[in-house]
Amino acid sequence: MGIFSSIKNAIFGKDQPKPAPPEEAQKARDNSITAEALRNISRAGSVDVEDRLSKMDGADRLNWRTSIVDLMKLLGIDSSYENRKELAQEMGRTDYEGSAEDNIWLHRRTMQELALNGGKVPDKMLD
Structure with a gap:
């Protein structure tokens, strides 16, 4: 099981929602889907990602809404x-170096992937 699967399972639990159609998901991964189309996919999500995360123990002490490190810590996943x-x-980036810009991209891309897998994610976390 990959890191993203661990993130998805920690948030969705047993409520595994129906993911976006494969062609829409592939367009998003190729960056050929419009931002509006991604937002529409997210709005149709059946699991409210922000709500689930905000109710987790420690959510009030971590900056998980913008930090991939804090998101992983909140979920009990090694953030090394x-x-x-x-x-x-896993998200398709081979040149990750751990810079602030890389981590911002990684958090945004993780949220986009959660939306593609049936999560309802706030627009501010998708842009």
């Missing part, structure tokens, strides 16, 4: 550079 690099590779 190696794991973040592996997650970035």
Whole structure:
């Protein structure tokens, strides 16, 4: 099981929602889907990601809404550079170096992937 699967399972639990159609998901991964289309996919999501995360123990002490490190900590997933690099590779990025820009991209991309897998994610976390 990959890092993203661990993130998804920690948030969705047993409520595994129906993911976006494969062609829409592939367009998003290829960056050829419009931002509005991604938002529409997210609005149709059946699991409210922000609500689930905000109710987790420690959510009030971590900056999980914008930080991939804090998101991983909240979920009990090792947030080491190696794991973040592996997650970035799962998301299609091979040049991850752990910079602030890389981590911002990784958090946004993780939220987009959660939306593509049936999560309802706030627009501010998708942009």
